[in-house]
Amino acid sequence: MRILLVGEYSNVHATLAEGLRMLGHEVTVMSNGDFWKDYPRDINVARIPGKAGGIRLMLRLLALLPSMRGYDVVQLINPMFFELKAERLGFFYRWLRRHNRHVVLGGFGMDWYWVNTCVTDKPLRYSDFNIGSELRTDEEAMKERRDWLHTAKERLNKMIAADCDAIVTGLYEYHVCYAPCFPQKTHFIPFPVRQATTAPVRQAATTSSQALRPSETVPPQTPSGKLRIFIGISKGRSAYKGTDIMLRAAQAIAGRYADRVELRMAEGLPFAVYQQLLDSSDVLLDQLYSYTPAMNALLAMSKGLVVVGGGEEEQYELMGEPELRPIVNVLPDYEHVCEALEQLVLHPERVPELKWQGMEYIRRHHDYLKVARQYEDLYAALP
Helix, strand or coil: CEEEEECCCCCHHHHHHHHHHHCCCEEEEEECCCHHHCCCCCEECCCCCCHHHHHHHHHHHHHHHHHHCCCCEEEECCCCCCCCCHHHHHHHHHHHHHHCCEEEEEECCCCHHHHHHHHCCCCCCECCCEECCEECCCHHHHHHHHHHCCCHHHHHHHHHHHHCCEEEECCHHHHHHHCCCCCCCEEECCCCECCCCCCCECCCCCCCCCCCCCCCECCCCCCCCCEEEEEEECCCCHHHHCHHHHHHHHHHHHHHCCCCEEEEEEECCCHHHHHHHHHCCCEEEECCCCCCCCHHHHHHHHCCCEEEECCCHHHHHHHCCCCCCCCEECCCCHHHHHHHHHHHHHCCCHHHHHHHHHHHHHHHHCEHHHHHHHHHHHHHHCC
8 A cells, every 4th residue: 555644743653654664565754753853754844933934834735745646545643734724734635635545534642622522521530631520721731722622723623533534543532532423433543662672581470460471571670779760841841741740759759769769851852862861761750641651651661661650441441451550650649649659769679570561561552563554454444
């Protein structure tokens, strides 16, 4: 198949493209590299800042129209798949729809179905937009509500979702927002991760599960030094993602156990530099308001880090995982994060097992070739 992947979130499309190419498909990734993260792509459609940047991008996309036709499948990362106003994206969607065989919409991140469902129906106990029945009022959450509710973005999202051939959701949270609206064409497929191929052998399982085989691999034991805790700070989204609470908790634990903990922080780094810091850490703090590990956490797990963040039972059920529980699940609460981190510091013997479970979890559910085959099956079944 000829496949065009449009847009990028946290390396999802670039990694999926690798897997699909390994299966013999011709794949083109057209994206802006997810802004400063600068993920790989075949056709660069990044926008320079300012009004002139929008005009230049519009002209470039118009010139690229001939290269956006003749594909068996076009997959959009989001309704806002180019850095243009929603009013302008309708034209490009209709072009893609008219000149290609199938169009698939990704339910991978911020869009109207996510915002509206969390604000109105509130199926999640907590999310980017609600804590229980109460709506969050931090500025970033309010900004996203203003951007998506009763706007051109809402109209664009509804039009594409109703018109496209299929919708793929990548996390539990997004699936519960799309599936009730489009039960026949919403498909959950985990995010793809390319995992390291070598690691020392796991000597023994501390879990009672018989399915966890002692022959599987595990990263090295935690060094007889400090527990290295890593946190990435998203520009302008600290309160929205809960990084502010996680950072305060990590700083408190690092201060309380200065001889046992090393705290590392990163903000706005290119992906390659970010990975270097991640590679030499033991624990990642990520996504306080999430039920599910997203790409950043999945990448960390694939490298043998323990993730402290979103790991609710609902997401394990959706994945069909009865045994592994590698994520240290925390509630959106400062004291709960402190307690979780303190338990890792006081019980370092837990860390190697959690690291192994994380790597095994990625192998079972997120291997990029396994995920690519699921996409291949979906694409082949489109009417």
